[in-house]
Amino acid sequence: MARLQVTGFVTVAKSAELSDEQKAEILKASPGKVKAVRAKLVDAAGNEVTIQGRLSLSGKGSLTARFAAKVDSFDLVEVDAEKSKADNKAANVDDLAAELLGTK
Secondary structure: OOOEEEEEEEEOOOHHHOOHHHHHHHHOOOOOOOOEEEEEEEOOOOOEEEEEEEOEEOOOOOEEEEEEEEEOOOOOOOOOOOOOOOOOOOOOHHHHHHHHHOOO
16 A cells, blocks of 8 residues: 655744744753644544654744654545635734743
8 A cells, every 4th residue: 555755844823923032932841852843634544643843943933843754545636726825814923922832
C-alpha cells in the first residue's frame, strides 16, 4: 500500500504580532525540555494522524515548527485550478497570547 510522507511547517497565526516578552514566555520550558506544537489531523480513512514539531521563532518573528509524519490513507482528487483564499479574520493579539500561555 502506498504511504504518504507529509512534511512542512506550521505557524501560529498572527503570532508575529505578539510582543517579544510574550513570545519568550510562550517558548519557556522546564530544564531539559522544549516547547512543541502538536495537532491531530484525520486521514482519508478516518485515522488520526498526529503532527508535532519543536516550537521556535521564524526569521519574521512568528512562532513556528517543522513537522514530518507518515500517512497510510490518502485520496488523489481533482480540484478547481482557481486558488482559494484563506479566511484572514484579524485575531486579537491579547486573546492569542492568553490562549497560548494558558491564561484564557
